[in-house]
């Protein structure tokens with residue numbers, strides 16, 4: 443950060459003071475981040491006022507929620523220093539891989555500075571380039587231990603000629619100047635809110651009373667594509683299903699060519715194929731399913747969530763036996779929502795589901811690992827490319843949607859077509875998220891499912907908790923389906939009872 447920028451920032455911050463009510467809700471943490479675009483660094487300065495004089499422990503997460511892998515973010519950190527506000531050096535020491543101890547603060551306001559190397563293409567890593575910067579906050583910002591639930595302000599100083607700063611976070615002050623300030627009520631929100639800076643395309647719109655921002659790093663072909671229309675239809679299908687929208691604003695950050703997407707409570711960050719000009723309709727629909735997946739996660743895994751997943755322990759792995767619900771049911775709902783939105787047809791949906799059944803049944807690992815175990819051990823296997831993987835493991839991304847289908851059918855069968863998996867999702871959302879503001883335990887999930895079904899679900903539980911082979915004939919028939927085991931295709935039973943007919947039509951359309 444050069445001296446001129448600092449002076450300008452101070453004037454800017456002082457000018458903002460009377461307008462934005464700092465007196466009512468002052469941030470405990472004030473971050474200023476400058477970009478070194480030539481060398482791919484984020485230069486970070488934290489101004490922090492300790493509550494008392496005792497030892498201060500600053501911490502940086504070692505992982506990012508949704509990305510179930512120890513990332514060891516502090517490995518990208520260099521040049522850590524602590525000073526008083528008038529420039530006097532203060533002693534500190536490192537403890538473990540992600541804690542910085544300042545033994546004696548004397549209660550003085552501290553200025554903490556460090557640099558983060560940001561040069562990786564993944565949705566959990568920051569990337570600073572000549573034309574753009576993607577900020578993955580877990581690897582950038584530190585919190586004081588015991589004070590994670592305090593307000594934070596982050597001001598980015600944009601390089602010359604950069605225009606845009608996009609995030610799901612609330613903006614404070616001038617939304618157009620060189621300094622862009624975002625605010626978060628606590629670190630769970632800050633860490634859940636990636637930021638895109640640069641000259642990316644920004645498209646803002648209101649849909650059903652909520653604000654949306656598309657931030658597109660590589661927008662080629664966007665204007666001619668049906669993406670925005672289809673996204674709106676999918677959002678409507680989701681809110682109709684859940685009966686509630688839990689955000690004021692939603693930011694869709696789609697990055698250039700690269701791997702993976704990550705869900706957030708009111709945003710998503712996805713690497714893409716780098717263009718909206720798709721070679722064929724199927725690849726467009728795959729892209730729609732991908733963005734739908736990350737979107738629907740705001741309900742399922744962010745709001746409806748295993749109890750272990752939020753508030754978060756950022757220091758170590760957080761094992762949960764029920765991630766198959768968060769991931770597997772979200773995959774199941776990709777095509778359900780696109781069907782309800784009128785974007786895909788019944789044939790596309792059945793082909794998609796057939797693929798998950800085929801992949802489950804032809805992966806030897808399904809005989810050796812249960813879905814429950816697959817959830818629990820994801821920390822060992824997230825990027826485990828060992829050659830024997832398919833022989834011994836099953837992914838919740840493939841067996842999970844199969845169980846979504848079987849749950850949906852069984853709940854409809856047991857309630858004579860009156861209830862479905864939608865009802866279970868709504869119950870979990872309303873009871874544990876809206877009413878109790880917490881995640882659910884494994885037993886609470888099964889009790890809730892039993893409540894919707896009006897009967898226990900021992901067979902479904904067996905298929906989740908063990909490696910027992912699924913009896914597809916028995917499980918699929920109530921929806922008027924059968925599995926052709928030579929082609930792995932789902933086929934429609936020619937003559938159905940009226941209940942089968944109803945369930946089939948309710949699930950897949952005519």
Ligand SMILES: [Zn+2]
Nearest residue numbers: 735739769772
């Ligand atoms: Zn997912």
